[in-house]
Structures are given as C-alpha cells and as structure tokens.
Amino acid sequence: MAGLFEPLQLGDIAVANRIVMAPMTRSRAGANAVPTEVMVEYYRQRASAGLIVAEGIAPSRHGIGYCRTPGIYSAEQVDGWRRVTGAVHAAGGHIVAQLMHCGRVGSHLNKAADAETVAPSAVRAAGKIYTDAAGMQELDMPRALALEEIPGVIDEYVVATRNALAAGFDGVELHCTSGYLPMQFMATNSNLRTDAYGGFVTNRVRFVVEALEAMAGVAGGGRVGFRICPGNPFNDVLDPDPAVTYEALLSRVTGLKLAYLHVVRSPLKHFDTFGFARGHFAGPLILNDGFDGTSAAEALAEGRGAAVSFGRHFIGNPDLVRRLREGLPLAGFDLKTLYTPGPAGYTDYPCAPA
Numbered sequence: 260m261a262g263l264f265e266p267l268q269l270g271d272i273a274v275a276n277r278i279v280m281a282p283m284t285r286s287r288a289g290a291n292a293v294p295t296e297v298m299v300e301y302y303r304q305r306a307s308a309g310l311i312v313a314e315g316i317a318p319s320r321h322g323i324g325y326c327r328t329p330g331i332y333s334a335e336q337v338d339g340w341r342r343v344t345g346a347v348h349a350a351g352g353h354i355v356a357q358l359m360h361c362g363r364v365g366s367h368l369n370k371a372a373d374a375e376t377v378a379p380s381a382v383r384a385a386g387k388i389y390t391d392a393a394g395m396q397e398l399d400m401p402r403a404l405a406l407e408e409i410p411g412v413i414d415e416y417v418v419a420t421r422n423a424l425a426a427g428f429d430g431v432e433l434h435c436t437s438g439y440l441p442m443q444f445m446a447t448n449s450n451l452r453t454d455a456y457g458g459f460v461t462n463r464v465r466f467v468v469e470a471l472e473a474m475a476g477v478a479g480g481g482r483v484g485f486r487i488c489p490g491n492p493f494n495d496v497l498d499p500d501p502a503v504t505y506e507a508l509l510s511r512v513t514g515l516k517l518a519y520l521h522v523v524r525s526p527l528k529h530f531d532t533f534g535f536a537r538g539h540f541a542g543p544l545i546l547n548d549g550f551d552g553t554s555a556a557e558a559l560a561e562g563r564g565a566a567v568s569f570g571r572h573f574i575g576n577p578d579l580v581r582r583l584r585e586g587l588p589l590a591g592f593d594l595k596t597l598y599t600p601g602p603a604g605y606t607d608y609p610c611a612p613a
C-alpha cells in the first residue's frame with residue numbers, strides 16, 4: 260500500500276498522497292445553487308484525501324441539470340465555496356472544482372426560471388430525471404446552440420474558472436464524460452451539426468479543446484485537469500469509435516501541459532483505457548472506477564497511473580485515507596440518502612474508532 264501515501268505533484272498542485280476523492284453530486288446545495296454549511300462539513304471531513312475533486316458544479320445557470328446542485332457563477336456561490344475550500348485547506352487538504360455543464364441532460368424544473376436547456380443539436384436524450392417539483396420527468400428537449408453562441412458558452416467556463424480561483428480552489432477539472440455538454444459535442448448521436456463543431460472528429464472535439472484552452476488561459480495549464488471515460492454511453496450518448504475520438508482530443512491538448520487527466524475505465528470490453536490514456540497523455544493520470552486499496556496500490560506499483568480516485572468508498576468512510584493506511588475495515592453507505600437534503604447519510608458517517 261505504501262505507494263498510495265507518497266506525495267505527488269499534479270501540475271502546480273502539490274498533494275500529500277495519491278488517494279483522490281472522486282467528484283460526486285450529492286444534491287445538498289441551497290437556494291440559488293449556493294453551497295450550504297453541511298457541504299462545508301462534508302468536505303472538511305474528507306480533507307485527508309490528497310486531492311478532493313468537488314462534485315459537478317455548474318458554470319452557468321443554463322448548465323444546471325439536477326435538483327439542488329451547486330453553481331459557481333454568482334458572488335453568493337463564490338462566498339459559499341470559499342467556506343468549503345477554507346475548511347479543506349485548514350485541514351491540510353487540496354480541492355479542485357469540477358465544472359459540469361449538463362447541456363441537454365436536465366429539467367427546466369431544476370433550473371432558474373430564466374435558464375435554458377441547450378445542446379449541440381435539438382436532439383432530446385432518452386431518459387428521465389428527478390425534480391423536487393414534480394418527481395420524475397422526461398429530460399428537456401434542448402435548443403441547439405447557434406454557432407455565434409458557442410464562444411459565450413466557452414466564456415461561461417472562463418468565468419467559472421476565474422470564480423473557482425477566487426473561491427480558493429486549487430484548480431478546476433472539466434467534466435468531459437457521462438453524456439454532459441462536452442461529451443454531447445463529441446458524440447455522434449447528440450451532435451448533428453454541419454458547422455465547425457460537428458461532423459468530422461476534429462470538429463466534434465473542438466468544443467472540448469476550446470474549453471480547456473480557455474480554462475488554462477485563466478488558471479494556467481498546471482491548475483486544470485479533465486475527466487474522460489471513452490465509450491461511456493451514460494445519458495444516451497453514442498461514440499462509435501472512442502479510440503479515434505480520444506486520440507484526436509488528447510493530441511490537441513498536449514501543448515496545454517495540463518495538471519492531470521482523470522480517466523475512468525471504459526465500459527467497453529477489450530478497451531485498455533489506462534494504457535490508451537498513458538499512450539496519448541504525457542502528464543499525470545488519475546485512475547478511477549472500482550478500486551479498493553489493494554488494487555489501487557497495485558495499479559500505482561505497475562506504473563499505470565500517478566494516483567487513484569475513489570468515489571463510493573468516500574461516502575461512508577470520511578477517514579478513508581487512514582482506514583487504508585491502517586488496514587481498517589471499510590464501511591458501506593445508504594443508497595436512499597445519496598441525494599436527499601441535509602446531513603443524514605452525508606455528514607453523519609463516523610470515522611473509525613481511534
């Protein structure tokens with residue numbers, strides 16, 4: 260296990276160990292998508308992770324898809340996040356903001372009255388989404404972004420990056436998987452555009468490349484990471500040839516010298532995701548999906564990545580780092596309270612006894 264506890268440099272971010280907390284939407288934000296006190300406590304409890312990737316955070320009101328999810332586009336939100344980052348830093352940790360624009364995956368019932376559901380094309384994703392107002396609803400029919408609107412959407416990531424730094428985050432991570440806006444541009448079934456952002460693979464990756472360039476322009480490449488999962492069909496996206504898509508994407512961002520690539524194992528059998536990422540991205544890799552302490556330590560020892568992120572294990576184990584170091588048993592968690600408001604099933608999971 261020793262390798263997990265070695266310090267690491269992720270671009271400009273120096274972290275104390277190689278155990279990363281994966282981003283997890285937990286729907287605990289308050290009115291106007293503002294972080295709440297219970298979120299401050301939740302992240303403070305988990306600050307022994309070398310790096311926390313905070314839950315998906317909307318860069319604009321249009322980017323919100325799910326109920327009670329936070330944003331980083333208003334002064335009130337920035338103030339709320341400053342309390343979160345302050346608590347994590349006071350406990351010795353580091354934290355980056357995951358910028359998540361949901362695009363067509365959302366319901367207007369979860370957004371501000373003046374927010375829109377936009378996407379590369381006017382193609383509705385198959386699926387339903389929970390809303391506090393009316394329970395399960397069909398996903399919205401999105402409005403296709405006009406070509407001249409796209410710089411404005413990229414600018415939302417610029418503003419969000421600037422706000423994240425102002426809020427004390429150590430960096431930002433572009434959420435580029437799970438069928439949200441960046442992946443909607445890359446996928447062939449959600450992007451039917453015939454302009455510079457659609458069609459050939461070089462066009463389909465353009466939005467993501469421009470978003471990363473813009474974010475790096477604000478924060479410096481060493482404070483920007485991004486998250487991919489080649490071939491992930493979640494939220495009704497289709498990519499018939501992920502190897503081609505991600506080679507095109509990764510080759511275009513090499514020059515940005517990004518802090519890390521957060522790579523989630525592909526659901527496609529026979530696709531060696533980590534090997535592929537290693538071959539096409541020169542910087543540090545954070546590996547994800549399905550790891551426990553033993554398999555994580557093995558992956559690091561084999562040189563497959565620089566760090567490993569854990570999602571579900573961090574839900575019920577705020578002291579996951581200590582439990583792995585001391586070989587203590589890991590607790591489970593309650594599925595019913597994953598997305599419910601308040602502290603139950605969120606900040607009430609205890610640390611292991613001393």
Ligand SMILES: Cc1cc2nc3c(=O)[nH]c(=O)nc-3n(C[C@H](O)[C@H](O)[C@H](O)COP(=O)(O)O)c2cc1C
Pocket residue numbers: 281282283284285314315357359434437486523547548549550568569570571572597
């Ligand atoms: C409750 C929950 C919420 C999640 N929300 C996000 C999210 O906001 N952004 C994201 O990129 N992944 C999200 N994920 C995926 C996790 O980051 C991670 O990839 C997944 O849990 C697999 O890692 P694990 O096997 O260590 O749990 C979420 C997962 C869970 C369980």
